[in-house]
Amino acid sequence: MRDFFIHSLEKLIGVIIVLMGIGIIIGFFGIAFGGGYGPYGQSGGIFAALIFLFVGAIYVVLMGGFMYLGVGIYQNTLRTANAVEKLTAGK
Known part of the structure; x- marks a missing residue:
């Protein structure tokens, strides 16, 4: 269920x-x-x-980047947690 919401957020x-x-x-x-x-x-x-077009384009790039950065942080944290679980399960 959690993955559904994360993927939906990316599409949104x-x-x-x-x-x-x-x-x-x-x-x-x-x-x-x-x-x-x-x-x-x-x-x-x-x-x-x-000027409006230039500033607006910068705004879209910044806001889109920050939104995707938040999703990327989540995904990297999830991958790190899964990797740590695999390392600890092997010992």
Whole structure:
């Protein structure tokens, strides 16, 4: 049962990363071609959209990396525990 939840979490992380990427692309087009004005009177434009795209891509990479790092720590700990059990069972 535990493995089911861990594998489901890995799949959920993948879906979340894809949704974050889609959101950044939608935000990029919204800023670049939306024509609206921000809360302080600033407008969008291609430069602001490129900054948003760059910072958003960095954010997705960092958050995805941290999420997969947490799952990887679990998997490495599980492998280490199994290896220690094999070593102690052989003695």
